[in-house]
Amino acid sequence: MRDFSDDHRWLSLNTATVRKQGDLIAIIDACARHGIRAIDPWRDQVAAVGLDRAARAVKDAGLDLSGYCRGGMFTADSARRSEVRDDNRRAVDEAAELGAPCIVLVVGGLPQYSRPGSAASKDIAAARNQVHDGIAEMLDYAKQVKLPLAIEPLHPAYAADRACVNTTKHALDICDALDPGRTGAIGVALDVYHIWWDPELRSQIARAGKDRLLAFHVCDWLVPTRDILNDRGMMGDGVIDIKSVRAMVEAQGFAGYSEIEIFSNDWWSRPLDEVLGTCIERHRSVV
Ligand code: ZN
Secondary structure (H helix, E strand, O other): OOOOOOOOOOEEEEHHHHOOOOOHHHHHHHHHHOOOOEEEOEHHHHHHHOHHHHHHHHHHOOOEEOOEEEEEOOOOOHHHHHHHHHHHHHHHHHHHHHOOOOEEEEOEOOHHHHOOOOOOOOOHHHHHHHHHHHHHHHHHHHHHOOOOEEEOOOOHHHOOOOEOOOOHHHHHHHHHHHOOOOOOOEEEEEEHHHHOOOOOHHHHHHHHHHHHEEEEEEOEOOOOOOOOOOEOEOOOOOOOOHHHHHHHHHHOOOOOOEEEOOOEHHHHOOOHHHHHHHHHHHHHHOO
16 A cells, blocks of 8 residues: 655645635646645536636646546436436546546436436436436447546435435446446546445455546545535544555555545635645545
């Protein structure tokens, strides 16, 4: 397992962590100040400054990308199927333009929450079938530009409104069905916030293997969690044994970035440099 205690060269910043403190250009400048050498930007943050400008800023700063957030939200009623397809194709094009190594998929929950305006449904089995078909369709497109898709299983608390793929096993089942030859075209983005509780975690990470482990996200689970979406903890402030999960992915050969992704009303209210300074310190001590 790599030793992170001496430097933060394997720290990547998911730019949603400081989305309230500045635009993407300001965040990239701050990364340069702090010696952070990789980011995972969000589509809305890229759109806000313009794709060309964002791509140039990433290149000028010499930044690596650890992913692009996000594609998905595959569940919709029939009136919105083409919207889903076109939106995800644009996400692939943007990720390719930015030079991202993969696009992170948050697959969608029930259609009325995934694609607002869709007819309401309580059929989660149907939603899961739609997710499977939607990923299959997107995969055909993404393969043409050699852009890997990384399915992010989300904690079951999000099954209704964000993602009905809730375990690493389910995400890997989809990967195996769509890419039995393990070509590298599809894999998983594992976020400790979503998977730390899973009794099958170790065996499923072993099943994933190096070729399916495309991204690794870190933050912490606070007790109590006051807001299921926007009360994620800074690493070390909660109950997740982050090092042990990192040891599991690295035992499979994962050698990429540990991407810090914290959606938190608390951390969004603090100065940008304070947040990044704390991220670096915790990356060294508890990640
Ligand atoms: Zn994540």
